[in-house]
Amino acid sequence: MRKKNNVVAYFFLFPALIMFVLFFIYPNLEVIYLSLFKWAGISPKKTFIGFYNFQVLFSDLDFLKAVFNTLMIAFQSMVVQVPMALILAILLNKKMKGNGTFSTIVFLPMVISLVAVGIIWRWLYDPEYGAINLILGKIGLQGLQHAWLGDVNTAFLSVLATINWVYIGFYTVIFMSALKGISPEIFEAAKVDGFNEFQTTLRIRIPMLKETIGVMFIMCISGSFKSFDLIWVMTGGGQVNSTEIVTTYLYRMAFRRMESGYASAISVTIFLICLVLIALQLKLMKITAQE
Amino acid sequence: MSICFNRKEKRQLNDYFLWKRKRNTFFHYSFLSFYAIIVIFPIFWVLVNSLKDNLEIFQNPWALPNIYRWSNYIKAWYEGNIGSAFFNSVIVTIISVVIVGLVASMAAYSLSRLQFAGKKTIFYLFLGGMYVAPVTSLIPLLKLLRNLNLVNTHWGLIFPYVAFALPLSIFIIRSYMLGIPKTVEEAAIVDGVAPFQLFWKIMFPLSLPSVYTVVILQIVYIWNEFLFALVFLRTSNKFTLPRALQVFQGSFITEFGPLNAAVLLAAIPTIIIYIIFSERIRNGMAIGFSSNE
Numbered sequence: 105m106r107k108k109n110n111v112v113a114y115f116f117l118f119p120a121l122i123m124f125v126l127f128f129i130y131p132n133l134e135v136i137y138l139s140l141f142k143w144a145g146i147s148p149k150k151t152f153i154g155f156y157n158f159q160v161l162f163s164d165l166d167f168l169k170a171v172f173n174t175l176m177i178a179f180q181s182m183v184v185q186v187p188m189a190l191i192l193a194i195l196l197n198k199k200m201k202g203n204g205t206f207s208t209i210v211f212l213p214m215v216i217s218l219v220a221v222g223i224i225w226r227w228l229y230d231p232e233y234g235a236i237n238l239i240l241g242k243i244g245l246q247g248l249q250h251a252w253l254g255d256v257n258t259a260f261l262s263v264l265a266t267i268n269w270v271y272i273g274f275y276t277v278i279f280m281s282a283l284k285g286i287s288p289e290i291f292e293a294a295k296v297d298g299f300n301e302f303q304t305t306l307r308i309r310i311p312m313l314k315e316t317i318g319v320m321f322i323m324c325i326s327g328s329f330k331s332f333d334l335i336w337v338m339t340g341g342g343q344v345n346s347t348e349i350v351t352t353y354l355y356r357m358a359f360r361r362m363e364s365g366y367a368s369a370i371s372v373t374i375f376l377i378c379l380v381l382i383a384l385q386l387k388l389m390k391i392t393a394q395e
Numbered sequence: 396m397s398i399c400f401n402r403k404e405k406r407q408l409n410d411y412f413l414w415k416r417k418r419n420t421f422f423h424y425s426f427l428s429f430y431a432i433i434v435i436f437p438i439f440w441v442l443v444n445s446l447k448d449n450l451e452i453f454q455n456p457w458a459l460p461n462i463y464r465w466s467n468y469i470k471a472w473y474e475g476n477i478g479s480a481f482f483n484s485v486i487v488t489i490i491s492v493v494i495v496g497l498v499a500s501m502a503a504y505s506l507s508r509l510q511f512a513g514k515k516t517i518f519y520l521f522l523g524g525m526y527v528a529p530v531t532s533l534i535p536l537l538k539l540l541r542n543l544n545l546v547n548t549h550w551g552l553i554f555p556y557v558a559f560a561l562p563l564s565i566f567i568i569r570s571y572m573l574g575i576p577k578t579v580e581e582a583a584i585v586d587g588v589a590p591f592q593l594f595w596k597i598m599f600p601l602s603l604p605s606v607y608t609v610v611i612l613q614i615v616y617i618w619n620e621f622l623f624a625l626v627f628l629r630t631s632n633k634f635t636l637p638r639a640l641q642v643f644q645g646s647f648i649t650e651f652g653p654l655n656a657a658v659l660l661a662a663i664p665t666i667i668i669y670i671i672f673s674e675r676i677r678n679g680m681a682i683g684f685s686s687n688e
Binding site: 108109112113114115116119120121126127128129130132134138191192195196198200202203207208212213216217218219223224225227228233235238269273274278281301326329330333336337351354355358359364367368371374375378379381385386 | 419420423424426427430431433434435436437438440441452453456457497498499501502504505506509510511512514517520521522523524526527528529530531532533534535536537538539554555557558559561562565590591594615618619621622625626636637640641644651654655658661662665666668669670673676677678680681
């Protein structure tokens with residue numbers, strides 16, 4: 105019995121659809137149209153300039169620097185956050201006392217407002233009164249004391265450390281649930297074969313979690329194209345764009361320099377990158393479903 | 396072939412395994428404790444120093460406060476506009492999550508139970524919405540809100556919040572509804588429940604666990620949302636907490652005590668909700684990535 109039930113179905117869908125179309129789909133489509141204009145945002149006057157915004161964009165060194173920084177955040181997440189999360193997940197999945205509490209703590213930063221996190225870490229990095237410099241002073245490493253966020257050379261690394269502090273817990277939780285999906289007999293067999301923890305991880309866990317890790321890598325990229333709050337609060341883009349990422353650059357163009365047409369072109373670029381990533385991710389997740 | 400050990404060898408072997416277990420346990424707890432300290436320390440540091448004045452902070456940042464200066468919290472609450480922002484956040488968050496809970500479960504009902512033209516398209520539209528960055532629609536959204544006269548109003552935040560919360564929420568509730576056996580509804584139809592009432596009388600009450608997950612998750616997300624609040628709100632009497640916090644940071648940059656108090660006031664509600672519902676929140680946030688559909 106597969107009767108179509110259009111009236112009832114659309115009755116229940118109607119509120120969600122109207123909200124979604126008006127405040128999600130329509131803006132995401134209109135931005136494509138807006139990207140073809142020179143437009144200051146507040147004034148009604150728009151001048152059609154075709155794809156000129158995109159031409160300028162791809163030779164705009166500041167934008168390319170922002171793209172580079174964004175991709176560096178993504179890459180760093182892949183090589184630091186994901187492996188660290190895997191180690192934590194393996195430990196937390198063991199039946200040991202206290203693991204429930206540890207799991208709660210590891211994920212805790214994910215629920216705190218990123219503005220609050222940014223302010224907390226800004227203070228930790230404070231050159232005079234920040235905890236990090238104070239600790240370095242106490243243990244006799246005065247030489248390493250530093251204006252962490254103020255120095256062009258360390259600002260980006262400092263922001264990365266904070267990003268790791270927030271997101272490692274997130275990937276840990278995903279790994280924990282994925283690891284539970286591997287049947288325990290495989291680990292028994294590995295034990296019989298004399299594998300130690302490290303070998304088990306390398307030869308069994310990682311190959312079994314291939315798809316999960318693939319999805320995570322995509323998350324790292326799409327996440328870095330979404331993040332805004334932390335960097336905006338901690339450095340506002342930093343000196344000589346040292347910590348500028350695509351989203352902060354977009355914000356600056358749209359609401360500080362009033363180049364809304366140009367900023368729309370940046371939006372379209374981010375949107376297209378997201379689309380490619382969604383396609384990849386859905387494909388990966390389907391592969392998992394079929395196996 | 397069997398291997399025989401004499402007593403001494405057995406004892407040595409036993410000792411070896413015992414030692415190995417101890418070593419593993421030691422590694423386990425030292426690694427996790429080390430990481431837990433890294434996570435907790437910044438929060439603890441803010442807590443301790445939220446109760447001191449500047450002089451105490453500069454002279455002895457490590458010590459517990461001599462006098463607990465709760466006045467820092469009062470200063471942040473009244474002078475720093477955190478109090479009014481707190482109420483604004485409560486209003487915006489509650490209205491948004493109530494709408495999301497209702498609207499998303501209705502849509503999830505259609506998408507999980509009913510057959511209709513365009514079902515696949517609509518499902519993929521919502522699914523794709525889970526991954527689009529909110530920042531891309533910022534400029535047209537502001538234009539739209541201006542045309543609707545909603546800039547600098549709470550409804551101007553609530554509508555976009557609901558729209559952006561829908562994809563994940565529908566996804567979670569729909570998955571849950573797919574797991575409810577169809578026989579439940581068939582029995583209800585036999586009992587004379589009309590098709591329109593099936594949702595309110597049967598499916599909605601039965602899927603409440605997933606609706607709770609959605610509501611709790613969205614409380615955390617919406618409470619913490621900053622970008623829309625930054626662009627769509629203009630005057631401080633409308634600010635939500637993250638927005639007020641950011642302005643507060645600019646004006647109280649030299650007063651560490653009240654600044655720390657303000658940070659904690661903004662963070663504590665979600666921390667408490669997380670401690671109560673930690674399992675639900677962790678699984679909810681990870682849901683879009685581990686579920687294979």
